[in-house]
Amino acid sequence: MEKFSLPKIIWPTTHCVLCGENSVLEYPGLCRRCLQRMLANREREVFCQSCGAFYAAQFRVCPNCFLKTPSYRKNGIFAAFPYDEDSGALVKKLKYNNRRDLAETMAKLFFAQISLDAADYDLVTAVPMHKKRRRERGYNQAAVFGQKIAETLSLPFAEDLLRQTKETVSQTALAYRERLHNLKGAFTAGLPGDLGGRRILLVDDVITTGATMKECGAALAAAGAKKVVFVAFAAGKTQRGR
Ligand SMILES: [Zn+2]
Numbered sequence: 001m002e003k004f005s006l007p008k009i010i011w012p013t014t015h016c017v018l019c020g021e022n023s024v025l026e027y028p029g030l031c032r033r034c035l036q037r038m039l040a041n042r043e044r045e046v047f048c049q050s051c052g053a054f055y056a057a058q059f060r061v062c063p064n065c066f067l068k069t070p071s072y073r074k075n076g077i078f079a080a081f082p083y084d085e086d087s088g089a090l091v092k093k094l095k096y097n098n099r100r101d102l103a104e105t106m107a108k109l110f111f112a113q114i115s116l117d118a119a120d121y122d123l124v125t126a127v128p129m130h131k132k133r134r135r136e137r138g139y140n141q142a143a144v145f146g147q148k149i150a151e152t153l154s155l156p157f158a159e160d161l162l163r164q165t166k167e168t169v170s171q172t173a174l175a176y177r178e179r180l181h182n183l184k185g186a187f188t189a190g191l192p193g194d195l196g197g198r199r200i201l202l203v204d205d206v207i208t209t210g211a212t213m214k215e216c217g218a219a220l221a222a223a224g225a226k227k228v229v230f231v232a233f234a235a236g237k238t239q240r241g242r
């Protein structure tokens with residue numbers, strides 16, 4: 001006799017992914033205490049709109065930008081939370097644990113922190129993944145999150161606008177300069193002129209050094225985009241010398 005087996009996929013639970021408590025209705029996957037902790041930690045950090053990193057609120061200017069002024073982010077960059085244990089756990093669940101359902105809660109949290117005017121954009125897209133890696137994971141977490149951002153703003157979501165054409169080594173072990181080199185020419189966005197005059201909201205789950213965003217932004221600009229604004233759920237904190 002054949003044994004009855006339960007399907008392997010565990011879909012939305014009513015429990016907090018950070019601590020296991022019952023989650024609140026408005027933010028499935030998060031309990032009240034964890035939600036409040038995330039928001040309180042957010043208050044202690046300031047988001048640098050020049051380099052896209054969070055820094056401790058007691059500094060008057062971002063230490064990173066105090067040392068060097070990046071020019072490529074002139075169109076705008078927004079992240080909702082500093083990358084810490086809590087926001088990092090949400091990002092990892094979405095990315096590695098097939099918890100695509102969390103994208104909705106993360107988008108709600110994003111818009112509770114950041115206000116964007118849909119009239120300023122024509123479409124939303126996401127930082128792509130190399131197709132080999134995407135096949136392994138089955139989905140692109142940045143696109144899952146980006147889709148929810150687009151839905152909230154009632155803007156079209158163009159998932160395949162950008163392509164990662166060059167396979168890159170894992171970014172995490174590399175320093176900023178090495179990352180830039182590693183990513184050089186890794187992305188393309190259609191043919192030159194394809195995006196003539198479009199204003200694009202480019203979404204990623206996390207901004208680490210901004211190197212990926214920079215390369216994607218350059219590819220979109222090369223295809224004719226008029227404006228590219230970067231958004232992410234979380235961003236790294238400023239470290240001197242990064
Ligand atoms: Zn919790």
Ligand SMILES: [Zn+2]
Pocket residue numbers: 048049050051052053062063064065066
């Ligand atoms: Zn900065």
